[in-house]
Amino acid sequence: xxxxxxxxxxxxxxxxxxxxxxxxxxxxxxxxxxxxxxxxxxxxxxxxxxxxxxxxxxxxxxxxxxxxxxxxxxxxxxxxxxxxxxxxxxxxxxxxxxxxxxxxxxxxxxxxxxxxxxxxxxxxxxxxxxxxxxxxxxxxxxxxxxxxxxxxxxxxxxxxxxxxxxxxx
Ligand SMILES: [Zn+2]
Ligand SMILES: [Zn+2]
Numbered sequence: 229x230x231x232x233x234x235x236x237x238x239x240x241x242x243x244x245x246x247x248x249x250x251x252x253x254x255x256x257x258x259x260x261x262x263x264x265x266x267x268x269x270x271x272x273x274x275x276x277x278x279x280x281x282x283x284x285x286x287x288x289x290x291x292x293x294x295x296x297x298x299x300x301x302x303x304x305x306x307x308x309x310x311x312x313x314x315x316x317x318x319x320x321x322x323x324x325x326x327x328x329x330x331x332x333x334x335x336x337x338x339x340x341x342x343x344x345x346x347x348x349x350x351x352x353x354x355x356x357x358x359x360x361x362x363x364x365x366x367x368x369x370x371x372x373x374x375x376x377x378x379x380x381x382x383x384x385x386x387x388x389x390x391x392x393x394x395x396x397x
Contacts (some may be wrong), residue, residue, distance in 0.1 A: 229248045229270060229335060229340065230334065230335050231244075231246050231283075231333065232333060233274070233332050233333065233334055234332050236274050236276045237276050239276070240277070240278050241275060241276070241277070241278075242275060243274070243275045244273060244274050245271070245272075246270075246336075247270075247271040248269070248270040249269055249270075250267070250270060251264070251267060251268055252268065252344075255337065255344065256341070257344050261345060261349070262291050262293075262344070262347075262349045263292040263293070264290070264291055265289075265290045265291065265292050265303060267289065268340075269287070269288050270285055270286070270287050270336060270340055271288075272285020272286055279315075279323075280314065280315050280323055280326055281313070281314040281315070281334060282311075282312075282313055282314075283310075283312045283334065283336070284309070284311045285310055286308070287307070287308040287310065288305065288306065288307040288308075289306055290303050290304065290306070291303070293354075294352060295354035295358055296351065297353060297354075298358050298359070298360050298368050298369070299361065300370075302354040304352070308343050308344065308347050310339060312327060313325055313326045314326055314327050314329055314334050316329065317329065317330050355370075358370060362374050
């Protein structure tokens, strides 16, 4: 995933597109982090400010996931945006937040790998309004309804309820 900065540098302020295809294996991403089912697409733009190279892009892929609510396997399309600033190692004025690179190529591998490892994949929902499983009989409520009374009473309300019940006698 190497971007040749030669052309970018000649046209200050002009966005140049980049497009790469990689894989979890090439990036050495552990399957425990997230199970990526096919290619990882990295695309975006790079531009030169006259001093710094601004890179902004998107990492997109499909992941095999298990829904937190209904426990069904599903494929989720995920997109992780990223923004980085790069600077040539020969630059006179050093920018604190910039990543230094040598020669004419910027290699995105490390950044993309880091973004994938640091991303928060804790929430998995097959759909925003997944109804989940019935806590009593285990029926997947997205597929069918069950006859269980799923009315859950807050313990504090339950206490209040029994207070009123007692009051009746
Ligand atoms: Zn679900
Ligand atoms: Zn049920």
